Amino acid sequence: MSTPAITLFDHNDALCAAWREAFADVPDVTVAHTSLTDLPAHDVLVTAGNSHAIMDGGLDLAVRDLLGQHVQDRVQWQAAASLGGTIPVGACVTVRTGHERFPWLVYAPTMRTPQTIPPSNVLLATLAVLTNPYDDAQHTIAIPGLGAGAGGLAPDVVARTMRTAWDLTRGAR
Structure with a gap:
């Protein structure tokens, strides 16, 4: 099983700048200042x-x-079948989409219900995404700013927290 290349994407300038700084020394991670609509296939x-x-x-x-x-x-069926109906923060569900541009979706909650969240929820969700078992057909992964929208976290907090998760799964820098 190979390690997939990761694209962090968002339309928020400040978040993209914070990611570029936080992941500057990580060649397997690229930052794309783009919306979902304009994001290339992954x-x-x-x-x-x-x-x-x-x-x-x-x-x-x-x-x-x-x-x-x-x-x-x-996603809801998978949650019901394997997790008792809800997906806890720190877990994720992977489903086929049938979509040409994005054949797989990983759903990784950062909150139980819509609310402002602590950075630890971003850490747990990012860890779930990074440790999810990917197969050899899954070479590229597009990850948005976890916790940067409804979660209410500042861009620098999101970037640092996602980098901490990277370090925990790949070895500290």
Whole structure:
């Protein structure tokens, strides 16, 4: 199993700048200042949200609109089948999307219900994404700013926290 290349993407200038600084010495991570609509194809698209996988706001809604309602249904079914109905912060669910640009979706909640969150939720969600088992067909992963939207965290906090998760899974710098 190979290690996938990661693209951190967001339309927020400050977040992209904070990521560039935090990940400056990591060649396997690139930063893309872009929206979901303009993001190039990746094997895996990551989205965060709430533990109930109700994708009705922010990036989740954009993901659902782009990939289709069936993706939310699959995430919720997987949560019901393997996690008792909700996805805890620190866990993730991977589903096939049937979409040409993003054939896989990883849903990694940063909150139980929509609310402002602590940085530890971003750490747990990022750890779940980075330690998720990816197969050899999943070479590229696009990850948005976890906790940067409805989670209410500042860009520098998001970037540093996601970098901490990287260091914990790949070895400290």
